[in-house]
Amino acid sequence: MPLQIAVIGAGTCDGDVYALAMEVGRQVARGGHVLLSGGLGGVMEAAARGARQERGLTVGILPTPTRHRANPHIQIAIATNMGHARNVVLAHSADAFIAVAGEYGTLSEIAIALKLGKRVVGLRTWDLPGVLKAEDPVEALRLAVSGLDERGAS
Numbered sequence: 001m002p003l004q005i006a007v008i009g010a011g012t013c014d015g016d017v018y019a020l021a022m023e024v025g026r027q028v029a030r031g032g033h034v035l036l037s038g039g040l041g042g043v044m045e046a047a048a049r050g051a052r053q054e055r056g057l058t059v060g061i062l063p064t065p066t067r068h069r070a071n072p073h074i075q076i077a078i079a080t081n082m083g084h085a086r087n088v089v090l091a092h093s094a095d096a097f098i099a100v101a102g103e104y105g106t107l108s109e110i111a112i113a114l115k116l117g118k119r120v121v122g123l124r125t126w127d128l129p130g131v132l133k134a135e136d137p138v139e140a141l142r143l144a145v146s147g148l149d150e151r152g153a154s
Contacts, residue, residue: 029056
């Protein structure tokens, strides 16, 4: 079973962060992993777009009541109608996380993931204990999956 890697970040971002998130998505797909995200715009859209360019599988766990708000690069859209509480679903579903920049919603996802004992790697994001820092998308994926088996256990 492939690993499920969540790429998290803000719903809006500048061009530099968008390009960074796209490359993270490409790396996730090249590694043969499933890309999970919140399914909306910004970093989530960029990562899904990058993964799709590499023929990767993308899953969006949406905060909305319908799946139709997913960005166009999401193949499997899961509507939760849970708002920010959907971050808990994402945290339980992912084997590891890569946070790209981000705002308070990203901080929430990071905190939940760390509370659950999940690995979190950061690229230009919150500087927090437990978050592994990466210099680039290749290193981010390597750190995210290092030591995990096919079940996501370390």
